[in-house]
Amino acid sequence: MTVATPPAGATIEVRGLTKNFGAVHAVSGLDFTVEPGRVTGFLGPNGAGKTTTLRMLLGLVSPTAGSATIGGRRYHDLPAPTRQVGAVLEATSFHPARRARAHLKMIAMAAGIDYSRIDAVLDLVGLTGDAKRRVGGFSTGMRQRLELAGALLGDPGVLILDEPSNGLDPQGIAWLREFLRHLAGEGRTVLVSSHLLAEMAQTVDDVVIVSQGQLRAQGPLSSLIARTRSSMRVRSPEADRLAAVVGQLGLAPRRVAADVVMVDGATPEQLGPVIAANQIVVYELVQEAEDLEALFLGLTTAYGAPAATGGQWVPPPGAPAAPSGAVPPPPGWAPPPGPPTGGVPS
Amino acid sequence: MKAELFKMRTTPGLWILVGVTLLLTGLLGILPDFFVTVGPHHTIFTAPHTVPQLRLLVGAGYEPGALLAPVLGVLCITTEYRQKVLTVTLLVTPRRSVVLVAKVVASAIWGVVLGVASLVMVAALGVPLFESQGGRFSTLVHQIGPVVPGLLGAYALLAVFGMGIGTLLRNQVGAVIFALALSLVLEPVIVLLVHHILHDDLNWFPSRSTAALAGGLTRQTQGNAGEGPLLSWWLGGLALLGWGAGSAAVGYFTTFRRDVT
Numbered sequence: 001m002t003v004a005t006p007p008a009g010a011t012i013e014v015r016g017l018t019k020n021f022g023a024v025h026a027v028s029g030l031d032f033t034v035e036p037g038r039v040t041g042f043l044g045p046n047g048a049g050k051t052t053t054l055r056m057l058l059g060l061v062s063p064t065a066g067s068a069t070i071g072g073r074r075y076h077d078l079p080a081p082t083r084q085v086g087a088v089l090e091a092t093s094f095h096p097a098r099r100a101r102a103h104l105k106m107i108a109m110a111a112g113i114d115y116s117r118i119d120a121v122l123d124l125v126g127l128t129g130d131a132k133r134r135v136g137g138f139s140t141g142m143r144q145r146l147e148l149a150g151a152l153l154g155d156p157g158v159l160i161l162d163e164p165s166n167g168l169d170p171q172g173i174a175w176l177r178e179f180l181r182h183l184a185g186e187g188r189t190v191l192v193s194s195h196l197l198a199e200m201a202q203t204v205d206d207v208v209i210v211s212q213g214q215l216r217a218q219g220p221l222s223s224l225i226a227r228t229r230s231s232m233r234v235r236s237p238e239a240d241r242l243a244a245v246v247g248q249l250g251l252a253p254r255r256v257a258a259d260v261v262m263v264d265g266a267t268p269e270q271l272g273p274v275i276a277a278n279q280i281v282v283y284e285l286v287q288e289a290e291d292l293e294a295l296f297l298g299l300t301t302a303y304g305a306p307a308a309t310g311g312q313w314v315p316p317p318g319a320p321a322a323p324s325g326a327v328p329p330p331p332g333w334a335p336p337p338g339p340p341t342g343g344v345p346s
Numbered sequence: 347m348k349a350e351l352f353k354m355r356t357t358p359g360l361w362i363l364v365g366v367t368l369l370l371t372g373l374l375g376i377l378p379d380f381f382v383t384v385g386p387h388h389t390i391f392t393a394p395h396t397v398p399q400l401r402l403l404v405g406a407g408y409e410p411g412a413l414l415a416p417v418l419g420v421l422c423i424t425t426e427y428r429q430k431v432l433t434v435t436l437l438v439t440p441r442r443s444v445v446l447v448a449k450v451v452a453s454a455i456w457g458v459v460l461g462v463a464s465l466v467m468v469a470a471l472g473v474p475l476f477e478s479q480g481g482r483f484s485t486l487v488h489q490i491g492p493v494v495p496g497l498l499g500a501y502a503l504l505a506v507f508g509m510g511i512g513t514l515l516r517n518q519v520g521a522v523i524f525a526l527a528l529s530l531v532l533e534p535v536i537v538l539l540v541h542h543i544l545h546d547d548l549n550w551f552p553s554r555s556t557a558a559l560a561g562g563l564t565r566q567t568q569g570n571a572g573e574g575p576l577l578s579w580w581l582g583g584l585a586l587l588g589w590g591a592g593s594a595a596v597g598y599f600t601t602f603r604r605d606v607t
Contacts, residue, residue: 052607059440060433061605076440087437095357095429102356110349110438150434 007157009036009189010071010084012057017066019052019213026052027213029066034191034206036157039184041204041221042193045300049213050193051089054162058087070158082111086151088161093147096136100127100146103135107150121149126175140167148176158189165199177203197296201225211300228295232266234275235259235284245278246271259283349438350422350452353431359421360456364463367410371467375406380475393481400486403472405493405563407464408500412556415460415501416525419453419508419590424518432606446513446598450506450590457505461498496560499583503559506590507552513597529553549577550585558582 012034019027027049034040044050055061057068059075070078070085078084094103104118122128125145135143144167151159159180165173180203184190194200197207207224209217217224236242236259243253243261249270254262263271268287275282354360379402383389394403426432439445477483508525515521529552537548548554557564558576576582 055605055607058437060436061607078440081440082438089433089437090430093430093433095425095431097358098356102352106349106353106356107434107438109352110435 006186006188007084007155009157009187011035012068012070012158012160012189012191013072014053014057014068015066017053017056017068018064019049019056019061020064025213027056027063030210030213030215032208032215032218034189034208036189037184037187038205039180039190039192039203040206040208041197041200042191042208042210043195043197043200043296043300044193044210044216045195048195048211048300050195050210051162052213053210054087054089054160054191054193057160058085058089060089080111080154082107082113082156083154084156085158085160086154086156087159088144088147088151088164090147090162092143094135094138094143097134099132099134100138101131103146104150104153107153111154113154117153117155121152124152125149141169141172144168145172156188159183159191161190161192163193163195165194173199196293198293209296209299216299224295229265230267231288232263232268232271233284233286233288234261234263234271234282236261236280236282238280241278242275242280242282245274245280249274262288347448347451350448351455354422354452354456357421357425359425360418363414363418363421364460367407367414367460367463368467370410370414371407371464372471375409375464376403376468376472376475379403379406379472380479391479393476393479395481395485397489400489401493401563403476404465404468404486404489405497405560406468406472407461408497408560408563411461411464411497411501412504412529412553413526415457415504416508416511416529417522418456418460419505419510420512420518420521420525422453422456422505422509423449423512424516424521427516428518436606442602443598446594446602449509450594453505453509454502457502458498460505461501464497464501465494493560493563496563496579500556500560500586503583503586503590504552504556507586507593510590510593510595510597513594513602514600516601547575549575549582550588552586552589555582555585555589559586 014030014032017027017030018025030049030053042050042054052061053068056063057070057075067074075081075085098106101118101122104121105115107113108115108118119128119131122131125148127142127145127149130138130142135146138146144164148161148164151161161180165176168176180190180192184205192200192204197209200207201221204221206219207217207221208215234242239255239259239261243255246253246261246263246266251263251266251270254264256262268285271285275285379394379399380391381389382392382394382399394400426435435445436442439448473483473486476486511525511528512518512521515524533551533553537551537554540546540548549558554576559579559582561576561579561582564576577585
């Protein structure tokens with residue numbers, strides 16, 4: 001008995017990728033690399049240019065400048081694209097009157113894929129029982145699963161997924177997470193976009209963070225996690241004296257309430273003895289780690305945010321200079337409501 | 347190619363059009379042929395017997411086809427945009443020219459299917475009615491040769507023309523309305539105006555090209571759409587093919603190559 005060898009992944013390379021829709025700069029000089037055998041999160045807020053970038057990678061949108069290749073070739077030039085690259089772009093690319101199985105058969109027919117794969121992928125995504133149902137009656141989650149089934153039909157070595165967890169229930173998200181890890185474990189290349197870093201944190205090995213069409217950060221997730229800061233939250237009726245004592249240690253206390261002082265970068269071991277030595281009454285002493293999502297928000301909302309390559313965080317090439325006085329936003333800072341600059345598909 | 351045919355087969359639009367073709371062929375094509383005028387102001391319900399009348403019965407699907415075959419072609423391409431299936435299509439076949447050529451061929455084949463549906467209606471309704479009214483089946487059979495090839499050719503090329511319209515106008519509703527308005531209103535008005543003002547019959551326009559292609563049916567029965575003589579059948583077919591290929595080519599360079607966002 002022979003065991004089928006999973007197809008090898010291929011490196012995705014994006015170099016100087018730029019797309020302008022009229023006066024709108026959707027993507028500007030994007031550079032990043034996605035390696036096989038790893039799950040790479042392509043992260044950014046809505047309107048960051050993620051979908052446009054993925055569509056350029058897949059030949060659906062033509063770049064204004066730059067290149068996007070898979071295994072050194074443009075998508076157009078791949079000899080058998082469906083067998084090499086599987087893509088999940090949106091859960092709406094279905095004719096509502098077409099049955100799920102017919103949708104997959106249509107793809108298999110056009111791509112010359114054996115029809116036996118249809119049942120295999122339907123089983124894989126848990127839609128075997130719904131194969132004869134019309135897609136119009138599917139929930140968003142079921143459509144997302146069907147889209148994934150279509151992407152897997154050719155058993156490709158590269159998977160590109162745009163917000164694949166949209167519409168999935170928690171069980172579905174957990175399943176998808178495990179599934180993507182499994183595929184990367186087989187040596188395939190997995191690039192998955194999301195606007196939620198926290199959701200991706202348990203899945204991805206590497207991250208590429210974009211905002212306003214520009215690269216903000218790139219590197220292993222572990223490097224990003226290492227950047228998170230911790231703070232001490234101290235509640236005391238002697239907040240003024242506490243702040244003065246802490247300030248003498250060279251730390252920067254912040255009064256966030258009448259009786260609450262936050263000390264960024266401090267540890268309990270630093271503050272505890274000082275508070276005791278000065279006989280300051282304390283009701284509460286809590287260490288608060290910075291939320292990963294907050295760091296992500298900081299990276300995607302501040303100009304001149306650092307980027308990293310291979311764990312060494314450096315400014316992205318060609319990034320605009322930081323405006324005078326620009327500072328990273330504080331933890332918990334949220335972007336203002338309303339559409340992001342450009343308002344292009346993301 | 348096979349997938350393009352399958353794609354249409356698995357959507358309701360095609361089958362609705364087949365149903366409408368059957369209905370219109372029966373109501374507007376077959377039944378009126380049995381109301382034969384035998385004298386001034388005197389019409390009776392009987393089997394047609396002259397050659398032009400027999401040809402009208404065999405080609406009863408001509409008028410519905412002129413209207414519905416372009417709509418079929420429109421649906422063949424605009425459904426891709428309306429249901430966003432184009433994304434899937436282009437992921438499987440990234441070369442858009444290949445997709446467009448496959449759609450041209452698929453439209454022509456489904457056009458023929460629509461034409462065959464009209465002939466099935468003639469066989470199912472027209473022939474029994476014809477025999478029940480005293481007609482001889484063999485006289486009808488003799489008109490198949492002169493009528494059917496032109497009829498099916500017209501269906502096929504009109505569907506291709508519709509596909510071209512759909513390539514130019516991506517909005518499905520707009521493209522269907524335009525295709526219907528073109529054959530019902532725009533073209534007759536243009537042909538009439540140009541005939542009276544410039545004394546040109548615009549023989550190469552779609553409806554007159556179609557009439558020329560289906561010459562075995564139209565020359566002896568309905569006369570010409572305009573005033574002057576029609577093109578030869580093959581020139582008519584060529585002109586109609588030109589409309590289809592031309593509109594598809596213009597659509598390819600203006601809209602079909604656009605970004606799919």
